[in-house]
Amino acid sequence: MSTESAPRYPIVNLLCRLQAHPELLSKLSFESLYLFVTHAAVLKNDILLSQRTTHNAPDCPPAFLPDSISTLLARTINVSLQDIRTCWTELKDMVWDDALVECLTASPEVMFARHGGYESGLTTLRFYPPSHFCIGKACSVSQAKTTLKTETFKQVSVFTRTGTVPGYDVSLTCRECRTVYHHNYYTHGGTRFYYSNTDIPKFLYIGEHQYAEAMLVVHWRHSFLKIQSSGSAIADTYNADGLMLTAADDNDDGDPLRSHQFSTRITSSQVWQSFWLLSLLSDIISTGAAALQVPDGGDQQERFTAAMEARNIRIQNDGLPDVLHRCNKCTRYYEREDGGIDKISCVVMDGITIGHPCCGVLNCHVPLANQRHRFCPNHANQNSICSVKDCSEPVVDGSLACCDPQHQEMERVSKERGQAFFQLQNRLKAARALKSSMTREEASEAALLDELETIIEEVTAAAPVQVLDEHQGTTQPPNPPKKSSKSTKTSKSTKSTKATKKKTSKKTTSEKPPTEGGRRMKAQFGRKRTHNEQVIVAPCGMIIARVTFFGAEGLNSVADFVHRVYDDNGAMPEVIFYDTNCKLTQVVKGDPLFIHTLLPVDVFHFNCKHSKSDTFCQENCNPAQFPELHKPEGGWFFNSSAAEQHNSWMGRYASICREMKPIHYNFFLDEMIIWRNRMTLMELKQSGAKPGTWKGFL
Numbered sequence: 001m002s003t004e005s006a007p008r009y010p011i012v013n014l015l016c017r018l019q020a021h022p023e024l025l026s027k028l029s030f031e032s033l034y035l036f037v038t039h040a041a042v043l044k045n046d047i048l049l050s051q052r053t054t055h056n057a058p059d060c061p062p063a064f065l066p067d068s069i070s071t072l073l074a075r076t077i078n079v080s081l082q083d084i085r086t087c088w089t090e091l092k093d094m095v096w097d098d099a100l101v102e103c104l105t106a107s108p109e110v111m112f113a114r115h116g117g118y119e120s121g122l123t124t125l126r127f128y129p130p131s132h133f134c135i136g137k138a139c140s141v142s143q144a145k146t147t148l149k150t151e152t153f154k155q156v157s158v159f160t161r162t163g164t165v166p167g168y169d170v171s172l173t174c175r176e177c178r179t180v181y182h183h184n185y186y187t188h189g190g191t192r193f194y195y196s197n198t199d200i201p202k203f204l205y206i207g208e209h210q211y212a213e214a215m216l217v218v219h220w221r222h223s224f225l226k227i228q229s230s231g232s233a234i235a236d237t238y239n240a241d242g243l244m245l246t247a248a249d250d251n252d253d254g255d256p257l258r259s260h261q262f263s264t265r266i267t268s269s270q271v272w273q274s275f276w277l278l279s280l281l282s283d284i285i286s287t288g289a290a291a292l293q294v295p296d297g298g299d300q301q302e303r304f305t306a307a308m309e310a311r312n313i314r315i316q317n318d319g320l321p322d323v324l325h326r327c328n329k330c331t332r333y334y335e336r337e338d339g340g341i342d343k344i345s346c347v348v349m350d351g352i353t354i355g356h357p358c359c360g361v362l363n364c365h366v367p368l369a370n371q372r373h374r375f376c377p378n379h380a381n382q383n384s385i386c387s388v389k390d391c392s393e394p395v396v397d398g399s400l401a402c403c404d405p406q407h408q409e410m411e412r413v414s415k416e417r418g419q420a421f422f423q424l425q426n427r428l429k430a431a432r433a434l435k436s437s438m439t440r441e442e443a444s445e446a447a448l449l450d451e452l453e454t455i456i457e458e459v460t461a462a463a464p465v466q467v468l469d470e471h472q473g474t475t476q477p478p479n480p481p482k483k484s485s486k487s488t489k490t491s492k493s494t495k496s497t498k499a500t501k502k503k504t505s506k507k508t509t510s511e512k513p514p515t516e517g518g519r520r521m522k523a524q525f526g527r528k529r530t531h532n533e534q535v536i537v538a539p540c541g542m543i544i545a546r547v548t549f550f551g552a553e554g555l556n557s558v559a560d561f562v563h564r565v566y567d568d569n570g571a572m573p574e575v576i577f578y579d580t581n582c583k584l585t586q587v588v589k590g591d592p593l594f595i596h597t598l599l600p601v602d603v604f605h606f607n608c609k610h611s612k613s614d615t616f617c618q619e620n621c622n623p624a625q626f627p628e629l630h631k632p633e634g635g636w637f638f639n640s641s642a643a644e645q646h647n648s649w650m651g652r653y654a655s656i657c658r659e660m661k662p663i664h665y666n667f668f669l670d671e672m673i674i675w676r677n678r679m680t681l682m683e684l685k686q687s688g689a690k691p692g693t694w695k696g697f698l
Contacts, residue, residue, distance in 0.1 A: 041101040061092035125167030129181035134174040141176040148172035160213040164264035194292040206274040217274045228652040231268040308667040327691040329540035346575040350643035355529035356665045363551040389522040539639040555587045571694040577602040577640045602640035
């Protein structure tokens with residue numbers, strides 16, 4: 001054996017060193033020696049820092065260990081302090097040998113990659129089933145306790161927090177019952193049965209040749225929750241980070257990714273698949289439900305849809321997990337005149353527009369067969385009827401309107417308006433890009449931006465037809481064009497733009513809106529969207545309930561929503577803030593559920609949107625009328641703006657989920673609410689608000 005390849009620390013030499021200490025040799029194990037060397041090496045700089053100034057050779061180990069470090073190592077390795085001192089005397093040169101420590105602490109993944117393990121089908125990320133035995137109760141192989149030997153393995157890309165690495169997926173098949181066992185689940189009869197309902201696997205199988213580290217998916221969930229990242233943004237960021245890591249690594253020797261046959265880039269679809277799976281598994285663990293079962297075949301995009309719908313139905317029937325929340329920030333206890341203790345709990349209700357595509361028939365909840373359709377399968381016959389409101393004539397071939405010239409004109413103007421708006425939007429984006437790179441001398445050109453914004457507004461407002469957009473709540477005439485006040489400077493370019501605007505405005509407004517019987521005609525040529533999300537929020541920030549309103553935020557629908565939330569749990573609050581309580585009060589008059597509930601308008605809307613001349617509102621819904629709500633020294637006991645603050649958070653999801661199917665839309669929003677509530681609950685505990693639940697309390 002050559003000198004270079006000879007081991008620096010033969011076992012024989014180590015034993016000879018320790019033979020001088022027989023009492024120590026009888027106590028130490030292999031793992032104790034390993035832990036001593038590797039743990040002490042981590043503290044190398046701390047050991048040097050505590051030495052006397054006379055120790056001027058940092059490359060040589062000092063003669064003694066500091067007492068604090070000796071004590072820590074003794075506790076960590078579970079030996080006496082004297083044993084640690086003896087180990088240091090005999091093994092300190094090993095602790096100080098960086099090459100040895102690097103070898104001892106090198107990950108198997110790095111070593112396997114360096115020595116061709118991947119090419120041999122051997123890696124640290126080799127995903128086997130959790131057991132080598134069949135678990136079928138009626139299977140003879142299972143009863144005989146025979147190990148499974150029929151294996152199938154394939155290459156996979158593994159997305160981890162430190163980048164994409166290659167791996168192998170190994171499945172085992174029972175020759176008797178034909179059950180196939182995988183890392184996360186087993187398949188039988190066309191169904192996937194996930195193994196556990198108590199633990200999240202460390203790695204999640206998210207595609208035919210893809211795994212994702214569970215903690216990485218948790219990080220993606222936080223990105224959805226805290227910064228409202230989209231699936232595509234998360235995928236792009238992960239892939240960009242991977243490229244940066246690859247570019248920074250100049251040593252490609254032994255890199256197994258070079259021979260990997262599958263893409264190392266993650267897609268937006270795979271991000272969503274991992275999120276759906278993690279959410280379903282987390283839900284099963286938190287509720288104690290049976291282990292997850294999903295179809296094994298079919299479209300990967302729809303594999304979890306049935307399980308997601310089942311959870312949606314459960315939440316719709318039972319409410320969100322925190323529907324019975326209470327704490328000192330949303331519930332107040334006070335002493336009555338008779339000396340008894342009473343309580344007053346409060347919630348705030350409001351609506352926010354996000355919306356997913358839905359059937360064009362008012363209040364129809366049947367999902368669209370295709371996201372681009374205008375009507376659900378039950379109302380597909382409406383496609384052959386004119387899109388102008390109250391017109392029942394058949395459409396002309398290739399058109400969405402009947403043969404009525406006015407209706408045809410409405411469709412033509414609608415198309416032109418959409419085309420003009422699209423073109424102007426592109427010009428506006430270009431102008432914004434130009435403005436961001438302007439020099440000070442070019443600042444006068446910024447007026448172009450203001451002019452284009454005004455043109456877009458005028459094209460929209462002056463259209464000679466009221467065409468409802470995808471949000472069916474836009475049944476009012478469009479707002480008049482706003483006057484720009486951003487810049488009053490003029491130049492040759494701005495004068496030219498103004499002339500163009502004037503010409504465009506004149507051309508657009510020359511046509512009078514079609515009317516019928518003195519009223520403006522309406523049409524819906526595009527898709528409809530659900531009207532709004534109605535939410536109930538506690539003043540502390542906990543979200544109590546959410547529901548989608550398809551048609552409008554009607555008062556009867558609002559009252560029904562409150563009934564669905566509180567009818568069966570006995571937790572009806574004593575105060576419900578709502579921006580139109582002055583009207584809701586009259587709708588629920590005599591309703592037993594609302595008899596003991598105050599219905600004030602929240603402070604913000606009462607000051608801004610409710611007329612002082614409205615006597616009923618002032619006398620019945622003015623929050624100042626209720627002494628239970630305001631403190632004697634001034635101010636309010638409850639945060640009546642909680643719903644508005646919630647809306648500023650939830651509204652950021654509009655661009656992410658506006659094209660989702662209803663099942664995914666509801667599942668996603670509920671999941672975000674659940675995790676936001678969990679974070680809010682932690683903050684309430686830390687602030688001393690003493691959060692709890694009304695269950696078993698009322």
